[in-house]
Amino acid sequence: MYQERSGNSMRLVLAGIWNLSILLPLAGCTSIGADNAIQKAGDAPQWPPAPQPARISYLYSVTTPADANIGRDLFSKTWQFIKGQAPRTISRPQGIFVDASGRMYVVDTRQRKIHVFDSGRSKYFSFPDKPVVDFEFPVGITADGKGRVYVSDSSTNLVHVFDSFGEKYLTSLGRGELMRPTGLALRSDRDELLVVDTLASEIIVFDVRNFNIKTRAGRNGKQRDALHYPTSIALGPDGDIYVTDSLNFRIQNLSADLKFQNSFGEAGDGPGYLSRPKGVAVDSDQNIYVVDALFDNVQIFDRSGQLLMAFGTAGHAAGEFWLPNDIFIDSNDVIYVSDSYNSRVQVFQYRGVAER
Numbered sequence: 001m002y003q004e005r006s007g008n009s010m011r012l013v014l015a016g017i018w019n020l021s022i023l024l025p026l027a028g029c030t031s032i033g034a035d036n037a038i039q040k041a042g043d044a045p046q047w048p049p050a051p052q053p054a055r056i057s058y059l060y061s062v063t064t065p066a067d068a069n070i071g072r073d074l075f076s077k078t079w080q081f082i083k084g085q086a087p088r089t090i091s092r093p094q095g096i097f098v099d100a101s102g103r104m105y106v107v108d109t110r111q112r113k114i115h116v117f118d119s120g121r122s123k124y125f126s127f128p129d130k131p132v133v134d135f136e137f138p139v140g141i142t143a144d145g146k147g148r149v150y151v152s153d154s155s156t157n158l159v160h161v162f163d164s165f166g167e168k169y170l171t172s173l174g175r176g177e178l179m180r181p182t183g184l185a186l187r188s189d190r191d192e193l194l195v196v197d198t199l200a201s202e203i204i205v206f207d208v209r210n211f212n213i214k215t216r217a218g219r220n221g222k223q224r225d226a227l228h229y230p231t232s233i234a235l236g237p238d239g240d241i242y243v244t245d246s247l248n249f250r251i252q253n254l255s256a257d258l259k260f261q262n263s264f265g266e267a268g269d270g271p272g273y274l275s276r277p278k279g280v281a282v283d284s285d286q287n288i289y290v291v292d293a294l295f296d297n298v299q300i301f302d303r304s305g306q307l308l309m310a311f312g313t314a315g316h317a318a319g320e321f322w323l324p325n326d327i328f329i330d331s332n333d334v335i336y337v338s339d340s341y342n343s344r345v346q347v348f349q350y351r352g353v354a355e356r
Helices: 002-015 034-043 074-083
Strands: 056-062 093-098 104-108 113-118 123-127 138-143 149-153 158-163 168-173 181-187 192-197 202-207 213-217 230-235 241-245 250-254 260-264 277-282 288-292 297-301 307-311 324-329 334-339 344-350
Touching (some): 093 138, 093 334, 093 344, 104 138, 138 181, 149 181, 158 181, 241 277, 250 277, 277 334, 297 324
Parallel strands (some): 230 277, 277 324
Antiparallel strands (some): 093 104, 104 113, 113 123, 138 149, 158 168, 181 192, 202 213, 241 250, 250 260, 277 288, 288 297, 297 307, 324 334, 334 344
16 A cells, blocks of 8 residues: 555656756667667657657567567577477566676576676577576676676675676675675776675775775765665766665765765655665766665656656556666666566666757
């Protein structure tokens, strides 16, 4: 009942409260499933609803490789049938990351593997393809541009490191140092991996050249420079860091040198409040997106914490969510949301000033 009431109150913002003057034009995107997106564009949901100019529009959803235009030909389907292979589908998506080449990595906690959708090369695979010691409950994921992939494991308290875009297992880091790693972010220019440790209520920075700890930030509490069960992390285009401070019901904003700058959010069941904040991401205009698993939507805030609008509601149709838990925004402002209990990734486009 609480979730239903919250969902109704959150729908009030879908009419749109965004000040149009702050939005900037956006170049076209080239992303996974672009053909699929074009096919569905005519009747796609948008926010705010028509006839208002779209700020966010639905593109497509991915559950199988075919949804990302991979292996859709008759030969592939026939060969899969002959070999007796089960459909390669997402079951319980959690962490999500899309690299600069368009590979989409989706952590599947139920299957204990990572799906890789590489539509540019018409390739799908999952890893690890062989058992990996202490790989039990993958949660977060990030990757560099050279094929190295990092996966947090909140059961064994490690971050696993893969190479060749996940096809080769290398090692793990954080043994004896991490209590419950969750969100990950990579700063390749600094050779740094930022790991959110939920139980320790801190951010731990590892040097990816030797896997030693470089520094830490945060402490448990409610103070300005504290965290309480943080989960997700995102990097803004200016280098700022945003962390979902879950049990403080807020988003913490840190500078590039890990100094606490400001925060926004508080517990509540109405627009602009946070109830079960999960994933966080930042678009090119430095608007901040927060996934809320109780509201079954994504709220968008400006840098000062002012609510701009929200999109999504509870359900199973396009643009509806069932316990979403992570979000990623690529360099073209394409938005990927892990729609956990709908067993899919939904993809949207931030459009800035919409075409008139």
